[in-house]
Amino acid sequence: MLLKARAYFTYEIIYPTHIIALLSPRIDVNDQVITRNLDITPSTEIDFYFDVYGNECHRFLLEVGRVEITSTCEVEVHDTIEKNFEAAYIPIEFLPSELFQYLLPSRYCFSDTFEIRNLASQIVAGLPNGYAQVEAIRTWVHQNISYQYGFSLVTTHSNHILKDKVGVCRDFAHLAIALCRSLNIPSRIVVGFAKDLPFADLHAWFECYVGDHWYIFDAVQAETTPGRIVLAYGRDASDVAFITQYGSSLMVGMHVEVTG
Incomplete structure (x- = not known):
């Protein structure tokens, strides 16, 4: 199953704010990541690293003003969900x-x-x-x-x-x-x-x-x-926030769409 996904965020940045974003599909668990893009307007330098769970994290600095963050991807995913009522507890x-x-x-x-x-x-x-x-x-x-x-x-x-x-x-x-x-x-x-x-x-x-x-x-x-694109794993939401901000900003808009 081919899925196309887009997440669009609009922020008002009060003063320069450092951002960590988990918005890229994991290459190791999705069937096939065909395209994936992270765009920021106005443009800024984007760096990345992998956290302890293997999630790809992008980091960047946003300057004062209105900023748009857009993540898009095309991913081949499983068209069924694996179920197994015989799968036993592991001691x-x-x-x-x-x-x-x-x-x-x-x-x-x-x-x-x-x-x-x-x-x-x-x-x-x-x-x-x-x-x-x-x-x-x-x-x-x-x-x-x-x-x-x-x-x-x-x-x-x-x-x-x-x-x-x-x-x-x-x-x-x-x-x-x-x-x-x-x-x-x-x-x-x-x-x-x-x-x-x-x-x-x-x-x-x-x-x-x-x-x-x-x-x-x-x-x-x-x-x-079925029909899922994995972005990140963690113990709970504290490990997998889509956007973590270190500064002062206000999210004024968000739109998400998934088609396929």
Whole structure:
């Protein structure tokens, strides 16, 4: 499946502001990245580096005034979502060491609280350990959390979402990740472009490691669908912000489109 994606941001820069952007498709996980471009108007020098998760980060300085940032890409992606209810839980002693970071509580995923542990145990009761548990958690979050803008804040974490029962895609992912980690299932957030969403925005979902493989899950959707361009992986949203600013700026416009 060939997807074409575009994310367009407009900023008013109050004083010179350094930006870190995660807006480029990962070459190592998408089927084939045909084109990818990051354009800034007025133009400025762009540097890049790879963070500890292998995400390609672009850094640049924006001068005072109105600035437009546009990321475009054409990517061949999977046209199916791999599902495997036979994928078993991997005991801790057999997990690759680099996955341990995805078992720990993190800034937005409070996997070690009583509320999260207790709920996870209730959701997966009677299910075989592994993929079936994760899918049950994904389904529970989808059915019990309402998708609405304007409720969650930069400080909102998984226990807030569990209490308030409302949030956006990153909140759905954070709650599901916390529940899965409480069962010692490695879980990470994924951000990128997704096709056929009921809203035009950059999207967040999650992946879990069972059966020696990372599987895709999306708690926002009734059923996880294909048509996804991966931009970045991390423990939670603090690792995968699309744009991080070090200075004073105001975003005055954003538009996202995905076709294919």
